[in-house]
Amino acid sequence: MIVELGHFALILAGAIAVVQMVVPFVGAQRGWAGWMAVAEPAAVAQFLFVGFAFAALTWAFVSSDFSLQLVTLNSHTAKPMLYKVTGVWGNHEGSLLLWVLILALFGAAAARFGGNLPPGLKARVLAVQAAVGVAFYGFILFTSNPFLRLEVPPMDGQDLNPLLQDPGLAFHPPFLYLGYVGLSMAFSFAVAALIEGRVDAAWGRWVRPWTLAAWLFLTVGIALGSWWAYYELGWGGFWFWDPVENASFMPWLIAAALLHSAIVVEKREALKAWTILLAILAFGFSLIGTFIVRSGVLTSVHAFANDPERGVFILLILAVFVGGALTLFAARAGALEARGVFSTVSRETGILANNVLLSVACFVVFVGTIWPLVAEMAFGRKLSVGPPFFDAAFTPFMVAIALILPVAAMLPWKRAALGRALAPLRGVLALAVAAGLLAWAVETGRSALGPAGVALGLWVVLGAAADLWGRTGRGPLAGRIARLGRLPRADWGKATAHAGLGVTIFAVAALTAWQVEDIRVAREGERFEVAGYGIELRAVREIEGPNYTATQAEFHVFRGGREVAALFPEKRIYPVARMPTTEAAIDNGLLRDVYLVIGDPQEGGGWAVRTYIKPFANWIWGGAIIMALGGLLSLSDRRYRVAAGARRADPVPVPAE
Amino acid sequence: MRALTLALALLAGPAAAVQPDEMLPDPALEARAREISAGLRCLVCRNESIDESNADLARDLRLLVRERLLAGDSDAEVVAFVVERYGEYVLLKPSATGANLLLWIAGPAMLAAALLAAALYVRRRRAAPEPEAAPLSEAEKARLEELLRG
Numbered sequence: 001m002i003v004e005l006g007h008f009a010l011i012l013a014g015a016i017a018v019v020q021m022v023v024p025f026v027g028a029q030r031g032w033a034g035w036m037a038v039a040e041p042a043a044v045a046q047f048l049f050v051g052f053a054f055a056a057l058t059w060a061f062v063s064s065d066f067s068l069q070l071v072t073l074n075s076h077t078a079k080p081m082l083y084k085v086t087g088v089w090g091n092h093e094g095s096l097l098l099w100v101l102i103l104a105l106f107g108a109a110a111a112r113f114g115g116n117l118p119p120g121l122k123a124r125v126l127a128v129q130a131a132v133g134v135a136f137y138g139f140i141l142f143t144s145n146p147f148l149r150l151e152v153p154p155m156d157g158q159d160l161n162p163l164l165q166d167p168g169l170a171f172h173p174p175f176l177y178l179g180y181v182g183l184s185m186a187f188s189f190a191v192a193a194l195i196e197g198r199v200d201a202a203w204g205r206w207v208r209p210w211t212l213a214a215w216l217f218l219t220v221g222i223a224l225g226s227w228w229a230y231y232e233l234g235w236g237g238f239w240f241w242d243p244v245e246n247a248s249f250m251p252w253l254i255a256a257a258l259l260h261s262a263i264v265v266e267k268r269e270a271l272k273a274w275t276i277l278l279a280i281l282a283f284g285f286s287l288i289g290t291f292i293v294r295s296g297v298l299t300s301v302h303a304f305a306n307d308p309e310r311g312v313f314i315l316l317i318l319a320v321f322v323g324g325a326l327t328l329f330a331a332r333a334g335a336l337e338a339r340g341v342f343s344t345v346s347r348e349t350g351i352l353a354n355n356v357l358l359s360v361a362c363f364v365v366f367v368g369t370i371w372p373l374v375a376e377m378a379f380g381r382k383l384s385v386g387p388p389f390f391d392a393a394f395t396p397f398m399v400a401i402a403l404i405l406p407v408a409a410m411l412p413w414k415r416a417a418l419g420r421a422l423a424p425l426r427g428v429l430a431l432a433v434a435a436g437l438l439a440w441a442v443e444t445g446r447s448a449l450g451p452a453g454v455a456l457g458l459w460v461v462l463g464a465a466a467d468l469w470g471r472t473g474r475g476p477l478a479g480r481i482a483r484l485g486r487l488p489r490a491d492w493g494k495a496t497a498h499a500g501l502g503v504t505i506f507a508v509a510a511l512t513a514w515q516v517e518d519i520r521v522a523r524e525g526e527r528f529e530v531a532g533y534g535i536e537l538r539a540v541r542e543i544e545g546p547n548y549t550a551t552q553a554e555f556h557v558f559r560g561g562r563e564v565a566a567l568f569p570e571k572r573i574y575p576v577a578r579m580p581t582t583e584a585a586i587d588n589g590l591l592r593d594v595y596l597v598i599g600d601p602q603e604g605g606g607w608a609v610r611t612y613i614k615p616f617a618n619w620i621w622g623g624a625i626i627m628a629l630g631g632l633l634s635l636s637d638r639r640y641r642v643a644a645g646a647r648r649a650d651p652v653p654v655p656a657e
Numbered sequence: 658m659r660a661l662t663l664a665l666a667l668l669a670g671p672a673a674a675v676q677p678d679e680m681l682p683d684p685a686l687e688a689r690a691r692e693i694s695a696g697l698r699c700l701v702c703r704n705e706s707i708d709e710s711n712a713d714l715a716r717d718l719r720l721l722v723r724e725r726l727l728a729g730d731s732d733a734e735v736v737a738f739v740v741e742r743y744g745e746y747v748l749l750k751p752s753a754t755g756a757n758l759l760l761w762i763a764g765p766a767m768l769a770a771a772l773l774a775a776a777l778y779v780r781r782r783r784a785a786p787e788p789e790a791a792p793l794s795e796a797e798k799a800r801l802e803e804l805l806r807g
Binding site: 235237240241242243270338340341342343344348349352353355356359360363364367368371375378379381382383384385386387388389392393397519520521599600602608 | 674675676677678680695696698703704705706709744745746747748749750751755756757760761763764767768771772775778779782783785786787
């Protein structure tokens with residue numbers, strides 16, 4: 001019964017979305033206040049109905065209702081409760097329901113908290129948001145209905161893919177979706193502004209918090225996925241340039257660019273058309289990402305035929321929305337006149353450079369991702385584009401961004417003297433170079449990567465600190481320290497996010513350059529040395545988990561005669577899903593991880609054992625978390641909470657930048 | 658979502674790749690083998706190099722690479738040998754030949770174009786006249802009036 005109600009609620013939500021798409025839009029075009037006012041209650045009602053549908057599906061999973069096809073295919077009574085709940089979105093249909101839930105959530109949030117938006121803009125934004133919703137309701141109801149019943153329910157389900165039964169992965173999709181779908185808000189604002197033909201400082205200010213929120217959720221989502229890959233896949237890789245990974249990385253890059261260019265719109269009324277284009281592209285890449293993942297067209301060209309209906313549907317959504325928005329853009333962009341004037345050396349130019357690098361980097365990832373498809377269809381060449389290509393083609397952009405970031409971040413708006421802006425950075429530069437040289441002198445192996453990572457990371461982190469310190473003005477030390485605490489949160493957010501990027505850059509370089517790997521056969525009771533650590537395989541035994549069996553090894557790790565950790569890596573078999581998984585055991589440390597994997601028994605006795613010493617591994621995700629925290633700090637800045645401002649006649653003074 | 662695909666990719670078995678019995682006794686030669694393997698695709702996997710993959714075919718290829726190295730081939734010769742047998746699909750870093758040149762120059766070309774466009778934009782903004790404040794709308798005039806009186 002609850003399931004049927006959920007199904008019905010989903011259909012109703014779709015119907016409300018149709019109303020929300022049409023009525024407020026017509027109202028805004030004709031200037032009918034009553035019609036425009038429909039948007040707000042419609043957005044809230046739509047959210048409540050999808051929320052109910054989602055709750056109903058969750059209930060079906062929690063109560064193991066195997067009369068539902070989706071539950072049978074993806075759940076099992078013996079599965080832990082956490083994974084029964086996360087199993088709701090651990091499959092195509094359920095994850096799409098989560099997608100529309102978040103879409104409706106953002107719409108409702110904009111309706112509820114967008115009190116300061118002019119009614120016309122608000123009605124159009126919510127109408128566009130609803131239009132995206134309508135497309136996805138159609139997608140769910142016609143091709144991927146999660147509420148289909150089975151005529152003969154089985155006794156038990158087929159279990160969720162064991163790899164998904166993991167805390168890191170359980171919350172990876174919701175964060176990614178919050179990011180993807182959050183970008184739909186920026187898209188709706190962009191399309192509404194194009195229809196209105198008006199983009200001004202106030203628009204820049206309204207669109208920024210949504211982009212910031214989407215970006216920070218994407219950051220967390222990508223970091224969670226990367227962290228999961230690190231500890232779950234059994235060799236401690238953290239990024240594979242897999243098409244599906246790239247699908248989430250491209251919107252992140254564009255969102256990062258949009259985040260910055262919207263500041264220029266807000267503060268200086270320039271880069272307007274470009275910012276609108278970025279907003280369209282950001283959501284476009286989210287849709288492309290969805291298409292790539294759902295159709296399987298890129299992971300294997302032939303998988304497309306497996307599910308043509310779904311792939312074609314998403315392609316259609318992509319064509320209609322991005323194609324339509326770009327057409328509108330082409331027609332209207334000329335009317336978006338820039339007002340701000342700035343010289344060649346200025347913050348505006350710095351942000352422009354950031355935008356060029358980020359968007360071209362995204363373009364490189366995009367071309368690399370689709371190239372196998374293009375090469376096969378256009379040139380008849382069946383080839384692969386893998387990590388070695390992306391490492392070579394993408395890394396220079398990150399290096400360039402890291403190099404210019406501290407300088408651009410400190411340039412004043414409008415007109416700057418490069419010499420004066422650079423003065424506070426001289427010490428930072430000297431320190432970063434010295435640290436890089438020190439790393440070069442100390443390291444074994446003489447790779448340039450590690451020292452370069454140290455220098456770049458330090459340059460960015462200390463540059464962010466210098467930026468913050470520079471904001472305190474002049475005068476005695478005590479006064480400046482006191483002012484540090486009173487700086488707007490946006491300043492702290494900016495410095496924090498930039499520092500987080502520095503930390504991640506350093507960590508990626510350090511881990512890649514300095515990790516140590518050891519592969520060997522070890523017998524029980526044997527002890528061996530890896531990079532100064534003594535590692536002893538004490539025993540190997542069979543154990544029984546709630547829904548799996550496992551071979552578990554007991555290792556003891558020693559350093560300088562003292563035991564530092566006891567680790568228990570496992571090889572699991574999930575009988576219901578008939579799938580083996582490797583559970584690496586990791587001793588997390590501030591400066592290094594000790595990463596142990598137990599392999600197969602060997603013919604002559606003993607076990608295959610893999611040991612990795614991974615320096616600064618946790619700093620990679622730590623940096624990402626710091627970046628997200630920076631976004632959160634910025635988002636909590638009072639100018640977003642206090643009156644998001646009427647157009648132009650803004651009663652709240654904008655903190656000087 | 659990525660997980661779903663990765664999960665599928667790993668159906669063959671997720672345990673890590675190179676087995677102890679495959680490794681060459683000479684560490685320098687083994688290091689070269691690892692480097693070559695990292696650039697060769699496991700043909701039956703989704704997006705893994707033979708160095709990472711646990712599939713049987715990947716193991717065969719790893720052994721083949723080591724065999725060629727022991728026979729005295731240079732790195733390039735080993736790669737050429739594998740490509741000749743399995744096609745350019747095995748190369749994770751596509752060769753810069755023919756149409757692939759497009760792939761390799763796409764980034765630099767786009768960067769040059771973007772920089773040029775940005776430079777033109779900056780030049781225009783630099784030369785543009787300072788904007789005059791836009792005239793107030795009726796509503797804004799009324800509000801100003803109100804503020805000035807109050």
